[in-house]
Amino acid sequence: EDQVTQSPEALRLQEGESSSLNCSYTVSGLRGLFWYRQDPGKGPEFLFTLYSAGEEKEKERLKATLTKKESFLHITAPKPEDSATYLCAVQALTGANSKLTFGKGITLSVRP
Amino acid sequence: SQTIHQWPATLVQPVGSPLSLECTVEGTSNPNLYWYRQAAGRGLQLLFYSVGIGQISSEVPQNLSASRPQDRQFILSSKKLLLSDSGFYLCAWRGQGAINQPQHFGDGTRLSIL
Secondary structure: OOEEEEEOOEEEEEOOOOEEEEEEEEOOOEEEEEEEEEOOOOOOEEEEEEOOOOOEEEEOOEEEEEOOOEEEEEEOOOOHHHOEEEEEEEEEOOOOOOOEEEOOOEEEEEEO | OOEEEEEOOEEEEOOOOOEEEEEEEEOOOOOEEEEEEEOOOOOEEEEEEEEEOOEEEEOOOOOOEEEEEEOOEEEEEEOOOOHHHOEEEEEEEEOOOOOOOOOEEOOOEEEEEO
16 A cells, blocks of 8 residues: 655744755655645645656755655745645556545744 | 636535535646545545546545536535535546646635534
C-alpha cells in the first residue's frame, strides 16, 4: 500500500527564516510526486511535479527536491503570505486512474 | 484557461436528508474527474473517479454515490446522510493525455451534518 508521511505537522517561522518541509513516501514504483499549497477553506493549489530522484524545481521562494525515499520543500526567506498548509502526494506506476495518495499536510505559519 | 466550479460552498444538512453536490469544469474536454473528502487531521481520501460520461469507479465503500451525466459535470449524492458524512468535499480534474499530469482542485464544499 502506498504511504506518504509529512513532517513536521506544523511549523512556525519568523519572516526571513528559511526552512524545509519533509515528505517521506513508500510506493510501488513512483510515477510522480506532487506538491500542493492549500489555504484555509480553499482547495489545494498545484505547485510542482517531480518525476525522478535528483530532480529539482523552483518557484519564487519555493524549491522542491526528490530522492528515492523522500521529497523536501525548501522555503527561502519566507514571507507571511507563504502561510498555508502544504500537501504532498504520490502517484504509483501501477493503476490506470492516476490515483494520488496524499499526506496529512504541514501547516506553515510565518510571523512578520 | 480551464476552471472548476463547486457548489454550494457550505451546506448544513440534518441526518437522514438527501445530498447533491455539483462540480463543473470549463475549458477542457473529456477530463478525468475526481471526488475527494478531507477530514480534519487526515489526508485527502479519494471517493470516486470518472474517466468519461457514465463511467464511475468507487474507491471506498460508503453511503455516497457519484454520477457523471455530462462530459464536464460530476455530481456527488446521498439518499440519507449520516453524521460521519460531515467533511470538506473536493472535486478535481485532470486533462487527458499523460497520466502523470497534476490534478486541479475546486474550492470545495464544507458539509456539516446535524
